[in-house]
Amino acid sequence: MNDTKRRQELAQFLRTRRERLSPEAAGLSTSSRRRTPGLRREELSQLAGMGVTWYTRLEQGQDILVSPQVLESLARVFDLNAAERDHLFILAREQVPADPYPLTSTISPQLQSTLDTIGNPAYITNPRWDIIGYNQAMVRVFSGSDAFSTHERNILRSMFTNPLQRTRLRDWEKEARGTLALFRAGSDRYVQEPWFKDLVAELQQASPEFREWWPQHDIQSAYTGRKELYHPLVGLLILQTSTFQVIDAPDLRMVIFTAAEAETARKLIRLTEPLQAQLTG
CATH class of the missing domain: 1.10.260.40 (lambda repressor-like DNA-binding domains)
Known part of the structure; x- marks a missing residue:
């Protein structure tokens, strides 16, 4: 032809x-x-x-x-x-499309061990934005309990349907829009997958904001800005976000949070001090 x-x-x-x-x-x-x-x-x-x-x-x-x-x-x-x-x-x-990567739902013990040795909050997520691995510093800073609940382990679902997100994030709308733009940018390979359609349909029904913003097709390739949130024990935290691809599992991303200013650094030490003692003990 x-x-x-x-x-x-x-x-x-x-x-x-x-x-x-x-x-x-x-x-x-x-x-x-x-x-x-x-x-x-x-x-x-x-x-x-x-x-x-x-x-x-x-x-x-x-x-x-x-x-x-x-x-x-x-x-x-x-x-x-x-x-x-x-x-x-x-x-x-004149070429067939690239097939989606398999949707990884677990991480290896070696990768979990790497997370555990990181003193700052860190987690690993897949293209569905499920948190499939995290360290205890992540829990202490973002959850306030000993472990993430099932609901909290999907970032997109938690962002748009968990009322606590609106009170803890300093600028919820900015964070929610950014999260949605990142999800869309990384989901090109998965738009025909049943899990993708189910998640989008669920959130369109559950969240008026998601329903309004999803058709706008905002795209953001990477998040490198600051995340500002209120912690019930130490108050405002200003964090810098760094994202890395997991080389041996290319559909996974590791996200690490570090203090963006000195006051937050002191607060992170207060929150994670018992964990730091375990790492160095």
């Missing part, structure tokens, strides 16, 4: 999938009169997080380069199955 024919096939594929989408299924108002079936290009481009002019050129079969992230976004909006997703990538990029 030559390039012109391939782009024509892509244009036809996009058009037919757009026309199959009902406004009701996409959560859009149907009060206005529609002359054609399905979604308008303006509506589709908004749901997919791209400009309408750019999407129109794509649907017209013009010669433009399409990133995997854009195609994953379209696959999600169109709710394509695995075969349809492959077909979309082949028509647009």
Whole structure:
């Protein structure tokens, strides 16, 4: 198939999938009169997080380069199955999409041992944002109990449905929006996975803010800013966040919190002093 024919096939594929989408299924108002079936290009481009002019050129079969992230976004909006997703990538990029990494749900004893030797709060999370490994400093600073509850072990769920997050975080909205943008940026490979769809559907129902912000498609590739929270024993903590990929498990990230200023450093010592004694004893 030559390039012109391939782009024509892509244009036809996009058009037919757009026309199959009902406004009701996409959560859009149907009060206005529609002359054609399905979604308008303006509506589709908004749901997919791209400009309408750019999407129109794509649907017209013009010669433009399409990133995997854009195609994953379209696959999600169109709710394509695995075969349809492959077909979309082949028509647009002449290659099949990268398969998702397996969703890791546990860590090795060696990795847990590494966490335990870190004096500062640290945890490991997977693409679903489940906390699958953490140290006791993390618990003392962020939980206030001896262990994270099942609810607390999913960061996204806890952020949007746990009332304590709103009182403990100095700027809950900023943190919640940033968390959501990070989750979306790291979930391109997983948009067709059942767990991804279930988690998004659950939070859309449980949280008005999630329901409002999710369609905005904000993306943030990394979080390196400060996290400010109130601890019931020591008051305000200002923490710096550092994130690392786990090389032998590329779907995992290790996050370590350090003090961003001297007063917080003193408070962290107070909170974690018994643990430091165990590490050096």
